[in-house]
Amino acid sequence: METKIFTSDTLPEAAQILKNGGLVAFPTETVYGLGGNALDASAAEKIYRAKGRPSDNPLIVHLANAAEAEQYCHTDAVFERLAALFMPGPLTVILPKRENIPSTVTGGLDSVAIRVPGHDMAHRLIALAGVPIAAPSANLSGSPSPTCFAHVLADLRGRVDGLVDGGDCDFGVESTIVKMGDGVLRLLRPGAVTAEALRDAGFPVEIDRAVLERFEGRPECPGMKYRHYAPSSPVEILDGSDDAVYAFLEDKTDCGILCFDEDTVLLKRPHALSMGSKSDSLSQAHNLFNRLRAFPPLPVIYARMPARAGIGLAVFNRLIKAAGYRVLSLQDGKQS
Numbered sequence: 488m489e490t491k492i493f494t495s496d497t498l499p500e501a502a503q504i505l506k507n508g509g510l511v512a513f514p515t516e517t518v519y520g521l522g523g524n525a526l527d528a529s530a531a532e533k534i535y536r537a538k539g540r541p542s543d544n545p546l547i548v549h550l551a552n553a554a555e556a557e558q559y560c561h562t563d564a565v566f567e568r569l570a571a572l573f574m575p576g577p578l579t580v581i582l583p584k585r586e587n588i589p590s591t592v593t594g595g596l597d598s599v600a601i602r603v604p605g606h607d608m609a610h611r612l613i614a615l616a617g618v619p620i621a622a623p624s625a626n627l628s629g630s631p632s633p634t635c636f637a638h639v640l641a642d643l644r645g646r647v648d649g650l651v652d653g654g655d656c657d658f659g660v661e662s663t664i665v666k667m668g669d670g671v672l673r674l675l676r677p678g679a680v681t682a683e684a685l686r687d688a689g690f691p692v693e694i695d696r697a698v699l700e701r702f703e704g705r706p707e708c709p710g711m712k713y714r715h716y717a718p719s720s721p722v723e724i725l726d727g728s729d730d731a732v733y734a735f736l737e738d739k740t741d742c743g744i745l746c747f748d749e750d751t752v753l754l755k756r757p758h759a760l761s762m763g764s765k766s767d768s769l770s771q772a773h774n775l776f777n778r779l780r781a782f783p784p785l786p787v788i789y790a791r792m793p794a795r796a797g798i799g800l801a802v803f804n805r806l807i808k809a810a811g812y813r814v815l816s817l818q819d820g821k822q823s
């Protein structure tokens with residue numbers, strides 16, 4: 488399939504493809520999305536095919552304005568408050584869907600995920616298309632979400648109708664996903680709208696178990712059950728002090744190392760990459776997927792444990808998933 492490349496100047500042409508039932512990948516402030524008309528079941532089927540994604544994993548419906556949400560789902564007072572505070576922005580809210588959203592889009596669920604991206608090109612593309620846009624992250628299923636145009640090209644060229652080049656994404660991790668239930672806001676996926684920010688705004692927040700640990704049951708957020716974000720090499724997380732991590736890695740030669748700017752001893756080694764400063768979770772989020780894609784194939788990539796506060800919880804969540812939940816607890820250079 489021929490894949491056309493669009494820029495800010497040619498968005499109307501890209502929007503026309505979406506209107507006609509085709510697929511276009513586009514930048515957002517979180518990661519790139521692979522868009523199709525959310526009212527068209529066959530466009531959703533094309534998305535699942537292009538990504539190689541299981542069709543029981545529902546898609547997020549992207550709108551130009553939060554006020555349109557009522558047309559596609561049953562909104563409530565909590566949604567109105569969330570929308571006033573955090574939309575447009577990196578927040579997705581799960582709500583009961585209306586009939587006009589095909590069940591193909593929601594993976595058979597009777598709820599739908601709604602998001603209003605804050606990225607200018609995303610906003611203009613959706614507004615020009617004049618329809619809600621279903622869009623998962625624009626990666627091939629199983630690989631890390633694309634945070635720059637080169638990743639989208641690598642994954643989707645030849646598989647979709649169009650790609651919009653919008654440079655690098657700001658946040659680098661996918662949107663925060665929340666669902667209201669029993670008077671609490673359940674955090675199904677952490678992102679740049681942090682649990683702390685939601686609590687500060689007066690919402691009682693409960694972090695879903697699947698965010699923090701392997702969960703064998705049926706997760707609220709179907710995407711949580713898939714091994715995600717994985718680079719081509721296995722990842723293991725090292726949980727320990729600087730000295731314990733340095734001692735553990737001392738005699739390990741044939742490995743990748745994902746560490747912090749401050750780990751200058753490690754950064755001298757081959758295949759060592761920094762995700763950012765140790766205390767700068769925002770940079771770590773911005774760099775994480777990019778770094779995971781940058782490693783050559785290796786027997787193992789050892790990653791340092793990120794801090795879990797703020798957007799750091801999103802970094803932690805994506806990293807433990809990339810690692811298939813393999814965490815080594817280190818004491819004095821030994822595995823405990």
Ligand code: TXA
Nearest residue numbers: 517519520545598599600623624661662707708709710
């Ligand atoms: O930042 C983002 O959210 C990006 C950009 C493109 O907007 N999109 C994104 O989509 O990350 P995707 O498809 O890669 O992840 C959507 C997640 C999946 O884990 C899916 O299971 C969950 O949202 N989801 C979608 N609809 C849901 C629903 N009705 N109930 C529970 N979880 C849902």
Ligand code: MG
Nearest residue numbers: 623624632661
């Ligand atoms: Mg995804």
